[in-house]
Amino acid sequence: MLMTSAGPTFRLGSVALPVYLPGLLFSIGEGAVIPVIPVDAARLGGSLALAGFISALIMVGTLIGDIPSGWIVARVGERTAMIGSAVAALIGLVLCFLAVNPAMLGIGVLLLGIATASFALARQAFMTTFVPLSHRARALSLLGGMFRAGYFVGPFLAALVIGLTGSTRSVFAIDLIACVVVAIVLLVLPDPSAVLAARREAHLTDTGAIRVAEGEVRREGLFRTIARHRQVLARMGLTAALIGGLRSSRQVILPLAGVSLGMQESSIALVVGIAGAVDLALFFTSGQIMDRFGRLWSALPSMIGLGIGHLALAVVVGLSVAAASATSVAWFVAVAIFMSLANGVGSGILMTFGADLAPRHDPAPFLGAYRFTGDAGNAAAPLALSGLTALVSLSFAAGALGVVGLLGASLLARWVPRFIPRPVRA
Structure with a gap:
């Protein structure tokens, strides 16, 4: 991939291995353990409600870690922050592996979520600083694709290990090994930030360009950054x-x-797996669309599609209550694939928005606050879904979320053109 950053022309491919490989390895390990966390919590004596709560702690940890991770990355740098995140994840996984009660397991899961926040933000901050606007969406969509690939492969690897060992606890060893390998990769391979910064400085020196000395770059700090960009964070953060x-x-x-339609667990897993494969296949296509035509050409179809998909699912589930049939199952499969297509078209959009909006010289504090808003939505939606399902019905909950999706599309159409410039055609 040919790029221009601060003048010099170079290929991101020259540092692609240290840029993308750690994210793939980290997500494979995490993707393997996420499905077994509730199983292990129940094995340790937790109720179904407690098992669900412990599973949710990984997202709670991510929320807790989002904002301070911006400060950490700004202070110690991307590679050091990622190594520290791998070490923190290792500590959390050791707690999970040795857990003798649900509380110990919950602490380990919470620490894993905090480590995930810092790890993901560090790599996004690197992309924001070094990848030019004309290629940013493709680079970030590829990064998002690495994480999605890891979360897709991880559960299959977990199933294989459980089949070989007969123990769900052994799955934590997969993530332990993955974190160790991540730390080794980060230590052994060249630091891409240092490599690209050196190329930029050499270019500026050769051409006689005026550059700002490193010490002259003013870092605003976490809270000052949030205050300065509060308008953007309020509007784009909501989207x-x-x-x-x-x-x-x-x-x-x-x-x-699937459960509401009376499908077997294996059939539901198969449909969700196929839908996941469709989603994964589109991650680079999303980046191409955003870089060539603009962010809205990816974001709007994705949100409209997810909104319509939720509304269609509400109809399918609602009609099946009156008369469950093979036709209802067929429509469920179609809607699941449609929703995955919509989600895949928007792959990398949140990271791209964050990179577009963040200050180029010191992006990490802003990105921490921005990522918090997106992760808050990640955490809140399943809770809202559960509450509406308990109070009314699953069909009503799906319909309500569909309306929220269409509302989100209207907000994107209003705020993206105002805050995010249209990229140069590549």
């Missing part, structure tokens, strides 16, 4: 929360809809 919410609700509502 990020709605996008994150629709995405996370899709992951929860599809299995629930």
